[in-house]
Amino acid sequence: MKLLKQVYYFLIYTNLLIAGAAIAQSALTYLFFGAPFDYPIMMIEGTATLLLYNFSMLLSKPRNPQKSVYKRTRWIFKNEWLLWLNSGVGFIVLLYAAYHIHLYSLFFLIGIGMMSVAYSVPIIPYNGKWVGFRQLPGMKIFHIALVWTLSSVCLPVFEMHLDGVAVDLHLFQTLFVLKFIFLLICTLPFDIRDIQQDSYYHLKTIPNMIGANRAILLCYTLLVAHSSVVLLSAIQLKVQIGILTTNLLIGVVLKQVVFRNANRYHYAFLLDFALIAQFFIVYLFYKIQ
Incomplete structure (x- = not known):
């Protein structure tokens, strides 16, 4: 158990967990379309996410990190050397993978990267000063969900289109909506957990604006809405079953672990594991004949 806990924290602290989640979510797109995995695109998803999160960490480095209240x-x-090491390896892998995709996909990826950087870099005028998207009232989780949806759905689909694969437009639209809602579900608990911290930094997140209890109710509402869209959509039955099974597990984890232990800072990271678990559960049902 101690070893498992150490691995859990290591994956969180090094951003390898969120990088794995990005790979899993892009791989899920290929299952939706019944298409073979595009490994260069999946490698790009993982390494680009790793680099962006590492960059965000370095950008927000406090003056005296060892005096921070956060473990x-x-x-x-x-262990900053480790941050630079995995960034260096990630950058090399990113360059290799970028060489194996279409040029237009690379331009699209750069656009997504610029949107991601805009999350924390002050480029938007608001109330007489320049801010990033995270400082705009209520925009934080929507910006994150949009960037992840563009990267894990639109980029793979765009590359498939450039490869000459016929893409079902209705299925693409359905997947876009499902992914956006699912990412809101997996992001909102972090803002509920950070409600006091965000208040200290004057960030007007959804939980800050409507209160923690209403935000928790919103999270469950989104989970029901997501499940309803899955049931009403024309996606493959085995994919539907996989997603609904994941939603059920997420509902249990939210109720029994995350929201019941709001003071346990790292419990919310179980939602990052949910992004990976969703792929493996769908993949398991997908392979069942």
Whole structure:
């Protein structure tokens, strides 16, 4: 159990967990369309996510990291060499994978990257000063969900189109909506957990604006809405079963673990594991004949 806990924290602190989630979510897109995995695209998803999250960490480095109240911050900058090491490896892999995709997909990827950077870099005028998207009232989770949907759905589909694969437009639209809602579900608990911290930094997130209890209710409502769209959509039955099974498990984890232990900072990261678990559960049902 101790080893499992250490691995859990290591994956969180090094951003390898969120990078794995990006790979899993892009791989899920290929299952939706019944298409073979495009490994260069999946490699790009993982490494680009790793680099962006590492960049965000470095950008927000406090003056005295070891005096931070957050264990994660203390660990990361105590082992900063590891942050630079996985960034270097990730950058090399990203360059290799980028060489194997279409040029237009590369331009599209750069556009997504610019949107991601705009999350924290002040490029938007608001109330007489320049801010990033995270500082705009209520925009934080929607910006994250949109960027992830563009990268894990639109980029793979765009590359499939450039490869000459016939893409079902209705299925693409359905997947876009499902992914956007699902990412809201997996992102909102983090803002509920950080409600006091965000208030301190004057960030007007959804939980700050409507209160923690209503935000929790919103999370369950989104889970029901997501399940309803799955049931009403024309996607393959085995994919439907896989997604609904994942939603059920997420509902249990939210109720029994995440929202019941809101003061446990790292419990919310189980939602990052949910992004990976969703792929493996769908894949398992997908392979069942």
